[in-house]
Amino acid sequence: MKFETIAIHAGTKITDTHRPAVQPITLATTFEHHEDSVIYSRSSNPNRNALENVLAKLEHGEVAAAFSSGNAAGMSVFQALEPGSHIVAPDDMYHGLRNQLLGIFAGILDVDFVDMTNPQNVKNAVKKETKLIWVETPSNPLLKISDIKSICEIAKEKNITVVCDNTFATPAFQNPILLGADIVMHSTTKYLGGHSDIMGGALVGKTQNEFWDKIRNVQISGGAVPSPFDCYMLTRSIKTLPYRMKGHAEHAGIIATYLENHPNVEKVYYPGLKGHDGFSIAKGQMTGFGGMLSFLVKGDAVKADRVISRLQFFTNATSLGGVESLIERRAASEGADTKTPQNLIRVSVGLEHLDDLLDDLNVALE
Template sequence: MTIHRPNRQLGFQTRSIHQGYDPLLERGSVSPPIYMTSTFAFPNVAAADAVVADEVEGFLYGREHNPTQALLEQRVASLEGAEAGVAAASGMAAISSLFFSLLSPGDEIIVHETLYNNTTALTGEGLPRFGIKVVKVDLSEPANLTAAVTQKTRLVYFETPINPTGEVLDIAAIATLAHQAGLRVVVDSTFASPALQRPLEHGADIVVHSLTKYINGHGDLLGGIVLGDAETMHKVRGLGLRYLTGATLSPMACFLVLRGLKTLKVRMRQHSENALAVAQMLDAHPAVRIVRYPFLESYPRNAIARKQMAGGSGMMSFELHAGYDGAMAMMDRLKLIARAVSLGDVESLIMHPGGLLQARRKVYPEAKLGTGVTMDLMRLSIGLEDAEDLIDDLKQALDGG
């Protein structure tokens, strides 16, 4: 659908509903159709050859591309301010497809010292198996980046806000130094979503999201997406997605993400409003030792967060004076907030990385917490319930039930 507005792009909310789709081209169907097919037919051999050779746009096989997937990619790319995107079967599939497309044996990648635990495993254990050196750097001080760069460095990768701590990194400052060294910057912006933060506007080159989280928002599917310039995304689709991971997002899942995307902006506004109220309560509670929430006035990097984010999102971490044992007891007293490992759902969820680690070590003895993640830390994903009910639940749990 094309609507002409002199000198003005359609707004974020409008594009989240209409971008890339005209109902009149699909028999008037207001909701986009779901193309449930694994393969696509051609009128003749020449037409098939033209699609395979990238001479014309078209669809060949569902593992590479599908019209429902294409609409999702175009829509999220528009919201993120990217030229193109590649959807994948999970956030980790998106990250892996990107890394395997852009990195080769002998290359180096700089990553922040704290990452989502599965990304930590990929960078700490997975990439080195294929001859790719991973250099961990504390990017909370951007100047640290310069000393870590070598002639073999190709990418700088970090999350902001960071999973699970909720800490914020300065995208613009890191990107400036990375670009001076000729490097590309990749930002995992899952905790914020494009409704609150668009890293490309602050100098990043590529953005990744777990679609599982806020962009879908309803906790009922897995998905991921990589976004950036068209040439790089073409490479990610042709290499990483097509045969290195084969991790395609199904047409049905694409449709469900498109449905969730339509309410992203209004959901993120409410997530942020609820979370700020909860963070302020926790910050004032005598049982709480520390709260990390980007828009909390007492948060040390609050100015950076407000510079690059339109809202604080729904994610925070906090610790109690009672430490690990107190955290486990408090979590067990919660009645409304669910003990669960995901985030970004309409339901509020809480998890304890240290407790999860203790259980995981029974299967993977080498498992360890990321830098800056203490055994006392709890990660809280604030949903869309009434804030007063969430606050009451946390208070009764903190006060001993």
């Protein structure tokens, strides 16, 4: 099956005797014991099984595990590591998972944050205790691009697991497993959900190995699993993912070019711009550049906040990936320890009419 067909059909597993065209929601928490049956909804559920099946196929993996949030998905990887393990992570990393490593896992796991746009930095950071390389590309919020294939080659020499956060790119535009990664991570709250009304996370494994079994044990024993209703809604949303992403990427590319040429914009971060430092790598490993961009307003945080306050169709809100355009001064959301420039504005470009979005930005940036 092609990508669009997988998105529509791989998440439909009919168990109802009436044979509906759409899989019904199974709300039961427990099930009658019989051979090959679902036993208890924390360990498995028909809707979660269907969701995990479509996720695995979209990312070219053998197995998948759905979680109640992206943070829960990422945390399960860290929990599966042995105490004392060393992690190499990107210097521009989603702050929620970064805070986990620096807070919850402080003294349990050792981590070094490096600029992964240069694979040599990753190689230099590897120690004998290194068990995990965490890749995030494009990164949040600076849209840095890491060469997944090169990093995976470094990892394989040392038998190190590579996990790639593919939330910004989605499987519509990037497949890390095909580039050598062992596990792909998603905040399904974002583009996979696509409508800002579902929270979830997911991991897709290239193979079911010993480390994957540890992650699955964390999922089941920890119990941070999505509800049957959330799984149903995610599976439904994934059916339109291929076509939504085409629209997001088209709009983002045009808006990025507009911002790049605006006199009140200092810099634009979007991997689809030829002037982006990671353009050539992104072009080689992505089939589209996604719907996320960031830019620096000429001025300070006050100026950036003023621009945001004048917008009509961009909602000033955290998160991303919905059909509506979202915008925020990212440093304000990340807290006092942020490394993000105070005048950086992150944009999740939505599917409104492009003319309305451009007119809105033009007024705000006057």
